Amino acid sequence: MPARIQSIERAAAILRLLSGRNRRLGVAxxxxxxxxxxxxVHGILRTxxxxxxxxxxxxxxxxxxxxxxxxxxxxxxxxxxxRARALNWSDSLAARSGESVRIGTLHEGKVLVVHHVFRPxxxxxxxxxxxxxxxxxxxxxxxxxxxxxxxxxxxxxxxLARYTLATITDWEMLSLELKDxxxxxxxxxxxxxxxxxxxxxxxxxxxRGVTVGAIGISGPVERLTDAGAxxxxxxxxxxxxxRAVSRDLGAIPW
Amino acid sequence: MSERxxxxxxxxxxxxxxxxxxxxARIVSVSQVEHRHIFPRPGLVEHDxxxxxxxxxxxxxxxxxxxxxxLRDLVALxxxxxxxxTVLWDRTTxxxxxxxxxxxxxxxxxxxxxxxxxxGADRFRERCGLPLATYFSGPKIRWLLDHVDGLRERAExxxxxxxxxxxxxxxxxxxxxVTDVTNAGRTMLMNLETLDWDDVLLDAMGxxxxxxxxxxxxxxxxxxxxxxxxxLPVAAALGDQHAALFGQTCxxxxxxxxxxxxxxxxxxxxxxxxxRSNNGLLTTVxxxxxxxxxTYALEGSIAxxxxxxxxxxxxxxxxxxxxEIETLARTVDDNGGCYFVPAFAGLFAPYWRSDAxxxxxxxxxxxxxxxxxxxxxxxxxxxxxxxxxxxNNDAGVSLTSLKVDGGMTANNLLMQSLxxxxxxxxxxxxxAETPSLGAAYAAGLAVGFWPKVEDLRAQWHKAAEWLxxxxxxxxxxxxRKWRKAVARTVDWVDEDDD
Numbered sequence: 001m002p003a004r005i006q007s008i009e010r011a012a013a014i015l016r017l018l019s020g021r022n023r024r025l026g027v028a029x030x031x032x033x034x035x036x037x038x039x040x041v042h043g044i045l046r047t048x049x050x051x052x053x054x055x056x057x058x059x060x061x062x063x064x065x066x067x068x069x070x071x072x073x074x075x076x077x078x079x080x081x082x083r084a085r086a087l088n089w090s091d092s093l094a095a096r097s098g099e100s101v102r103i104g105t106l107h108e109g110k111v112l113v114v115h116h117v118f119r120p121x122x123x124x125x126x127x128x129x130x131x132x133x134x135x136x137x138x139x140x141x142x143x144x145x146x147x148x149x150x151x152x153x154x155x156x157x158x159x160l161a162r163y164t165l166a167t168i169t170d171w172e173m174l175s176l177e178l179k180d181x182x183x184x185x186x187x188x189x190x191x192x193x194x195x196x197x198x199x200x201x202x203x204x205x206x207x208r209g210v211t212v213g214a215i216g217i218s219g220p221v222e223r224l225t226d227a228g229a230x231x232x233x234x235x236x237x238x239x240x241x242x243r244a245v246s247r248d249l250g251a252i253p254w
Numbered sequence: 255m256s257e258r259x260x261x262x263x264x265x266x267x268x269x270x271x272x273x274x275x276x277x278x279a280r281i282v283s284v285s286q287v288e289h290r291h292i293f294p295r296p297g298l299v300e301h302d303x304x305x306x307x308x309x310x311x312x313x314x315x316x317x318x319x320x321x322x323x324x325l326r327d328l329v330a331l332x333x334x335x336x337x338x339x340t341v342l343w344d345r346t347t348x349x350x351x352x353x354x355x356x357x358x359x360x361x362x363x364x365x366x367x368x369x370x371x372x373x374g375a376d377r378f379r380e381r382c383g384l385p386l387a388t389y390f391s392g393p394k395i396r397w398l399l400d401h402v403d404g405l406r407e408r409a410e411x412x413x414x415x416x417x418x419x420x421x422x423x424x425x426x427x428x429x430x431x432v433t434d435v436t437n438a439g440r441t442m443l444m445n446l447e448t449l450d451w452d453d454v455l456l457d458a459m460g461x462x463x464x465x466x467x468x469x470x471x472x473x474x475x476x477x478x479x480x481x482x483x484x485x486l487p488v489a490a491a492l493g494d495q496h497a498a499l500f501g502q503t504c505x506x507x508x509x510x511x512x513x514x515x516x517x518x519x520x521x522x523x524x525x526x527x528x529x530r531s532n533n534g535l536l537t538t539v540x541x542x543x544x545x546x547x548x549t550y551a552l553e554g555s556i557a558x559x560x561x562x563x564x565x566x567x568x569x570x571x572x573x574x575x576x577x578e579i580e581t582l583a584r585t586v587d588d589n590g591g592c593y594f595v596p597a598f599a600g601l602f603a604p605y606w607r608s609d610a611x612x613x614x615x616x617x618x619x620x621x622x623x624x625x626x627x628x629x630x631x632x633x634x635x636x637x638x639x640x641x642x643x644x645x646n647n648d649a650g651v652s653l654t655s656l657k658v659d660g661g662m663t664a665n666n667l668l669m670q671s672l673x674x675x676x677x678x679x680x681x682x683x684x685x686a687e688t689p690s691l692g693a694a695y696a697a698g699l700a701v702g703f704w705p706k707v708e709d710l711r712a713q714w715h716k717a718a719e720w721l722x723x724x725x726x727x728x729x730x731x732x733x734r735k736w737r738k739a740v741a742r743t744v745d746w747v748d749e750d751d752d
Contacts, residue, residue: 078575078577078578078581079581080577080578080580080581080664080665080666081575081577081578083577083664083666084576084577084661084664084665085577087663087664087686088686091684091685091686091717092280092281094684094717095278095280095281095684095685095715096280116718117684117717117718118684118715118716118717118718118719120684120715120716120717121715122715122716125716125719127666127718127719127720129666
């Protein structure tokens with residue numbers, strides 16, 4: 001076996017620490033954890049920063065994983081591409097459900113709305129493409145967080161803001177909810193962002209089976225529930241639309 | 255849940271599709287089969303009409319089967335079709351006497367010049383609303399009569415029949431030789447006022463009346479199908495752009511739609527009178543409901559819209575997919591003063607300058623690929639603005655909103671730019687398949703499935719709307735710069751250029 005390169009091993013150890021529970025660490029902390037001289041750690045960090053694998057927070061001077069690394073690990077699909085591929089299916093979902101449809105991707109711990117189809121009733125509605133929604137309080141966000149543990153734990157570290165009495169602000173509870181969403185293939189937000197409003201969403205997967213987005217409907221609780229539970233037909237419509245878009249992206253049909 | 259359904263066949267350039275709609279005009283099933291393009295020589299494009307007829311029967315059965323519906327569940331079939339593509343067949347055997355000549359086929363280029371004579375391309379414009387061009391059916395019929403042995407004699411004797419795709423399908427479905435006004439209007443043989451074949455045009459084009467179908471309204475029951483689709487009433491036929499106009503519920507004068515694809519087609523309803531264009535737009539029949547007066551339209555086409563994005567992707571390689579142009583364009587806030595006029599094959603409406611070639615104007619060291627991407631998208635907006643201005647001018651009405659469909663409507667930045675540049679709301683409907691929807695609406699109206707035109711308006715829903723958000727001064731400056739860029743495209747082609 002050829003000799004291993006010590007500096008690469010050390011760089012890997014730094015990256016591993018930065019992806020752990022504590023995501024922002026200073027040079028001294030890292031040096032302490034790895035039992036290395038601060039100068040050595042600093043040199044490695046500067047090299048990693050130069051290639052975009054770590055970023056230094058300007059205010060605190062601490063280091064965190066860089067955007068380049070995140071894009072390599074998680075699948076990156078252009079939001080505009082996703083919209084173009086999903087256009088017909090999202091229209092059809094709006095027509096079948098009678099509710100407004102949104103498609104979202106994760107963006108810095110929030111849900112970025114990349115596509116929005118109006119509720120088909122010709123009431124005055126404004127296009128919300130480009131808006132950001134909190135991930136833990138929306139069905140789309142839960143679907144996306146369930147598939148991306150890194151983003152989920154980062155969100156947990158930042159704290160879960162409360163929007164209504166029903167908002168899940170406890171990380172343990174949210175974890176259970178995310179596991180449920182992953183198991184059954186869809187998620188719900190029951191008045192967790194806006195009182196009286198509900199949303200349902202399912203994941204859009206690409207050909208590697210990586211979740212690249214979520215598609216969902218939202219509307220008033222009265223219309224989306226039946227005897228207190230989310231309507232089964234609406235859940236089916238959402239899941240069928242998600243599967244159809246996934247198929248168009250090359251995901252293995254199931 | 256709906257108990258009865260409407261089937262809509264879209265016989266297009268690349269494929270034949272069948273969409274099944276429920277009573278709320280929602281798509282419940284789709285089936286599509288592509289057909290072969292036959293290229294005997296460069297510039298020649300043909301289809302096998304028998305293959306298309308087989309495909310149409312197949313997609314109807316397949317669309318029904320996919321959702322476990324039968325013929326009995328259908329109240330009617332509507333047809334929309336690629337326009338101008340020409341089929342000639344034997345009245346007795348029903349066999350085509352030649353492959354269909356596709357609308358893109360340019361074999362009539364010399365014939366068309368000859369027919370224009372000293373008067374040029376506008377020789378027949380007053381009567382039929384169209385300039386002489388290779389697309390239209392009349393010259394294609396003439397070419398076949400001139401080049402297939404014995405055909406002229408048989409056509410004069412009524413043994414050989416002509417039809418566009420609607421006619422060919424209705425003949426095979428119902429055994430009647432009819433066409434609708436919108437399709438007949440694309441032959442250059444129909445008089446725009448009388449909506450009947452025009453003897454002067456027939457004479458000039460050398461086409462015997464005996465081979466032509468009866469011209470009928472766009473929506474009425476043409477007959478009941480036999481064969482595999484036995485009992486199905488065939489109740490509508492419209493050319494694709496006309497069906498899209500109807501599917502976008504452009505029922506009032508001034509209502510307009512634009513379909514954004516490789517090229518783009520803008521049609522505006524001009525009411526019950528044909529409007530002659532002073533700006534080189536086409537005058538065409540929008541649609542005709544039963545025995546009511548026909549509704550006319552102005553048509554303006556833009557040759558290069560989506561094609562410019564494809565060029566940017568394939569020839570410059572700055573993006574990997576067409577959708578990524580929006581991502582690239584959003585890396586900057588504006589076009590940086592850069593304008594792109596894609597006069598790849600000259601300027602069309604309203605300029606009509608074949609000596610023009612494309613220009614990227616306003617280049618400085620500051621311009622990045624992001625600015626170029628903006629300029630590429632804005633080229634579609636400004637070209638639309640020019641056609642809309644010409645239409646407003648010709649029709650004497652002002653566009654109040656633009657209904658859009660086609661693949662490019664997925665591009666939010668483009669749609670916002672359109673609203674900004676036109677200074678009217680831009681609206682995308684929830685059913686993107688507007689030609690199919692239009693044919694379904696028309697057939698549903700003909701059989702009373704939807705009793706009134708107003709019922710159709712109530713079915714039609716917005717999927718998205720973009721409102722103008724640009725300052726007037728900025729818009730005027732942009733338009734001024736665009737026109738300066740356009741001025742820089744002309745007089746480029748010289749005599750010794752190939």
